[in-house]
Amino acid sequence: MLTITHLSAGYGKLVVLYDINLTVEPAQFVAILGPNGSGKSTLLKTIFGMTYVVGGTIRFEDRSLLGIPTEAIGQHGIAYVPQRENVFTTMTVRENLLLALRKLPRHEADPLLQKAFALFPILEERQAQRAGRMSGGERQMLAIAIGWLAQPRLMLLDEPSAGLSPRMVSEVFRTLQTLAQSGITLIVVEQNARSLLxxxxxxYILREGQIAFQGATAEILADEETVKGYLGVVTRGRHGERATSREGDKE
Ligand SMILES: Nc1ncnc2c1ncn2[C@@H]1O[C@H](COP(=O)(O)OP(=O)(O)OP(=O)(O)O)[C@@H](O)[C@H]1O
Ligand SMILES: [Mg+2]
Incomplete structure (x- = not known):
């Protein structure tokens, strides 16, 4: 569904990503992991047309994304949920959602809003609350819902768990898993490798702008020593909860 080959990209003369090769299948839930400054956000921004591409290709479904402006990429079925400033804090939850639906006629917008409330129940409860007054986790749910309302086939999320309590982290990731199970492809950038795995x-594990390691989650969890070297974390552990019935989960 998304194929990236030999991609190098950055900001002006500064090249941040080198020779990235990445393939994402429909409805796959893909993590981009790696330390601070390794280029994770830059990779998402590059897919969304927000950086300078030096070389390589990015194909989504049957078209090249190179040279397509960011606004148009949104119309081709991709939604991007940035790391920060992803909701309008002075507006209420409902106003944020309606803003995301403004281009749709009422008969399409209304059922979509109801579906969003079913997927993100906290938002229905908090409709009248200003987004800026919500907890970090609630705000993150709102940001994800806003992205989802664009009815994307591919969603790019930058650190959706940043700053959240362990319980909220699980709740956000569980919601993402539900979206993937509904057929939406997800690429999620995280520093919180242990939880997302x-x-x-x-x-994919990035290091200094290159892919240092990649694999199916089950393989990565089984190969802990190697991955520990790349991520500097222990992936198997005492914390949090596990995904339900994930194939090959060996914990
Ligand atoms: N707008 C920009 N202009 C110039 N350089 C940038 C810009 N954004 C990021 N960089 C540089 O690109 C490199 C990769 O940054 P990036 O934000 O992609 O890392 P990251 O893996 O997302 O890190 P973090 O985990 O801290 O969010 C860093 O050296 C950073 O300084
Ligand atoms: Mg980042």
Missing amino acids: RWCDYA
Whole structure:
């Protein structure tokens, strides 16, 4: 569904990503992991047309994304949920959602809003609350819902768990898993590797702008020593909860 080959990209003269090769299947839940400054956000921004591409290809479904402006990429079925400033804090939850639906006629917008409330129940409860007054986790749910309302086939999420309590982290990832099970492809950037590896299908580990390691989640969890070297974390552990019935989960 998304194929990236030999991609190098960055900001002006600064090249941040080198020779990235990545393939994502429909409805796959893919993690991009790696330390600070390794280029994770830059990779998402590059898919969404927000950086300078030096070389390589990015194909989504049957078209090249190179040279397509960001606004148009949104119309081709891709939604991007940035790391920060992803909701309008002075507006209420409902106003944020309606803004995301503004281009749709009422008879399409109304059922979509109801579906969003079913997927993100906290948002229905908090409709009248200003987004800026919500907890970090609630706000993150709102940001994800706003992305989802664009009815994307591929969603790019940058650190959806940043700053959240362990319980909220699981709740956000569980919601993402539900979206993947409904057929939406997900690429999720995380520093919180240990948590995300309980939910995703496949992971790429970036290091200094290059892919240092990649594999199916089950393989990665089984190969802990190697991965520890790349991520600097223990993936198997005492914390949090596990994904339900994930194939090959060996914990
Ligand atoms: N707008 C920009 N202009 C110039 N350089 C940038 C810009 N954004 C990021 N960089 C540089 O690109 C490199 C990779 O940054 P990036 O934000 O992609 O890392 P990251 O893996 O997302 O890190 P973090 O985990 O801290 O979010 C860093 O060296 C950073 O300084
Ligand atoms: Mg980042």
